[in-house]
Amino acid sequence: MKAVRLESVGNISVRNVGIPEPGPDDLLVKVEACGICGTDRHLLHGEFPSTPPVTLGHEFCGIVVEAGSAVRDIAPGARITGDPNISCGRCPQCQAGRVNLCRNLRAIGIHRDGGFAEYVLVPRKQAFEIPLTLDPVHGAFCEPLACCLHGVDLSGIKAGSTVAILGGGVIGLLTVQLARLAGATTVILSTRQATKRRLAEEVGATATVDPSAGDVVEAIAGPVGLVPGGVDVVIECAGVAETVKQSTRLAKAGGTVVILGVLPQGEKVEIEPFDILFRELRVLGSFINPFVHRRAADLVATGAIEIDRMISRRISLDEAPDVISNPAAAGEVKVLVIPSAERVAQQ
Known part of the structure; x- marks a missing residue:
């Protein structure tokens, strides 16, 4: 079968490999769709x-x-x-119910072979059934939605909350929808790309901000901003230093900041601890998706989350290395790899 292989840092290619054999507790799955994630680009670059x-x-x-x-x-x-x-289920973090912090955590597509292939092995305990009537490409959104769902759970968004979301990629756009479902009445998304600002407003954002047009903090939390004094919850979804630095300045006193975007390992960001202390901000990291994948799958299956407008294009396995090796195209939200296609026309 064909598979997209990370041979070493900086070296990615399509290779022919054997179809894996399932063990007693495994499922052999014919992959219908697999989404390209920013993490895949981080993996390529080490x-x-x-x-x-x-x-x-x-x-x-x-x-x-x-x-x-x-x-x-x-x-x-x-x-x-x-x-x-x-997760291993045995270490102290697993025993405490913090499976996402497992000392022995292993991930399909990161530490063991993943879904950019014609077939993938999935342990039964990691598999969640979804309807055969569902568009298969929608199923590929369950994992990123689950990560967003964990971040929204941590944020404490409730009915009437004001929320700022930094970053207009798929994580930001899914988080906009979850924030509205959680009861937020004001959801502001910040991104430079006009197409993504329009899409954010179509899927639930009450306002959007262009950071290239001026100071985002003033536009959102300034005296004449959209929410003077700051919002209840800030969720950083871009995974870049600039938006992480903005995040604490956008939260009101007593507010919550959730870092959901993935910055490159080792990157540093300056913050002002006095500001966090004096305004008693909660600054949280949100890592992957403990115990929420089933909920995410149900949200997708019931149509509660807009998916189709998140899909920028569909590509074949042969095209995937080039897409992963390059930055996302302007306006691009989610690219899906369809392993059954020799080449899929861009949509």
């Missing part, structure tokens, strides 16, 4: 820890074609979405 050589791709869904001998509750023919993050 900015996020991984264990190459490895097949990339952690946002996938597909059809079960073979179930291991110990699997009784999912049969071939079922469609599943995979939670790629495999």
Whole structure:
């Protein structure tokens, strides 16, 4: 089968590899769709820890074609979405229920072979069944939505909250929708790209801000800003130093800041601890998706989340290395790899 392989840092290619054999507790899944994530680009450049050589791709869904001998509750023919993050269940963090902080955490598409391939092995406990009537490309959004859902849970958004979201990529746009579902009445998204600002307003943002047009902090939290004095919750979704620095200045006194975007490992950002102390801000990191994948899958399956407008284009496995090796195109939200296609026309 074809697979997109990270051979080493900076070295990615399509190779022919053997179809994996499922163990007793595994599912062999024919991949229908797998999303390209910013993390894949970090992996290529050595900015996020991984264990190459490895097949990339952690946002996938597909059809079960073979179930291991110990699997009784999912049969071939079922469609599943995979939670790629495999915790050990034994370490102190797992025993405390903090499975996303597992000392032995391993991820499909990062530490073991993932979904940029014709087939992927998924442990049964990581698989969540979704309807066969669902558009299969929608299933590839369950993993990023689950990460956003964990961040929104941590943020404490409730009915009437004011929220600022920094970054107009797929994470920011999904978070806009979740914030509105959680009850936020004001949701402001900041991004430079006009197409993404328009899309944010179409999927639920009450206002958008162009950071290239002036000071974002003044525009949102200044005396004559959209929410004078700052918002209840700031969620950083861009994964860049500039927006992380903005985040604490956008929160009101007593507010909450959630860092959801992924910055390259080792990058530093200046903050003012006195400001955090004096205004008693809660500054939280949100890492992956503990115990929320099922909820995310249900949100996708019920149509509660707008997906189709998030899809920028569909590509083949052969095209994936070039897309991963280059920055996202202007206005691009989510690129999906469709392994069954030799070449998929851009949409």
